[in-house]
Amino acid sequence: MTDSQQFEAFMKSYQNMVFSTAVRLLGNQAEAEDVSQEVFLKAYERYDELKDSPTVGGWLKTVTRNLCLNHLSRYRARWRFFSEMRGENDDDDSTPEWAAPDTHEQQVATGDHRQLLEAVLQKLPSAQRVPLVLYHFEDMSYEEIAAKLRVSLSKVKTDIHRAREALRKKLKLKMTGEEAWGGLHGAESPCPT
Amino acid sequence: MNEQNEKQLEQLIHRELRKLPELPAPETLVHRVMLAAHAKEREPWWQRSWWTWPLWAQMISLATFVACAGLTSYLAGAVWDGLNVTSLSTAVSQWLSGYAPIWEALKALFGAVLLVLQKLGQPALFVAGGSLLLVYFLCVGVGTVCFRFAIKRA
Secondary structure, three states: OOHHHHHHHHHHHHHHHHHHHHHHHHOOHHHHHHHHHHHHHHHHHOHHHHOOOOOHHHHHHHHHHHHHHHHHHHHHHHHHHHHOOOOHHHHHHOOOOOOOOOOHHHHHHHOOHHHHHHHHHHHOOHHHHHHHHHHHOOOOOHHHHHHHHOOOHHHHHHHHHHHHHHHHHHHOOOOOOOOOOOOOOOOOOOOOO | OOHHHHHHHHHHHHHHHHOOOOOOOOOOHHHHHHHHHHHHHOOOHHHOOHHHOOHHHHHHHHHHHHHHHHHHHHHHHHHHOOOOHHHHHHHHHHHHHOOHHHHHHHHHHHHHHHHHHHHHOHHHHHHHHHHHHHHHHHHHHHHHHHHHHHHHHO
């Protein structure tokens, strides 16, 4: 097996993880693909060190996260004037653009709730989605997120709270008793503290 | 919302999010990366990151950088101490005198523009300024519409 073939196999093992992280942080598939490409190009340059490393998954995740945050601060800021002219509430009222079934019950029946959750997550404003993803997917604490994003701790908490509320409302999750999707089963890991 | 509700909401959302499977990467990603990686390999060494340059090139570039920094520091020190400032200014003015005709032409052009503006009077200036502003806002507006259209399409 040549080096290229080895690297292709390595990419295939990690590409979904890298791409998922990028999509959830950026909320845009095309940009996530660009960032994923950049991540793997960096990995290619250091492949000799990485191929036998047991921490390669963590390395890829960290690089992806950093590149996404750089991308958001560097490129999005240029377009903020145009893209964020609409208020935050506009986003709250919007519905996902994929073909959603008519009622919530149908969602449950077809098992599309994961797709709906992904769509709703991607539709959240960056200011809410990024800290939410860092907290729940990347297991970062509020303090670490505040330091990483260079914002105050209270802003991080407020943004994450708003994001959770938006998800709860759009997905019609119930706080007490039985949940709409039976979502109380199958917990995978505890929340970061 | 009280603290207990907040904690409950946090746990609820955490569970739901952690149940999400990984998203499949586009089929084209591997191909794109391999193409870019091979293209990068074909790049000459001087177009790559400095850290990947050959050792001899790194040494030469480092020595050049140190020499330039030293020279700049020496010259800055000399100017700061007031040494040979007069001779330096003479040298600079001599060097600049070669460009005198260009400067004269620019001066004449600027004078002519000023004269035209004076002849036209203030109203014309206001009209010109207003038109420029109008065009500027028109560009911003069209740009915004195009951008939002493009975002929607994406």
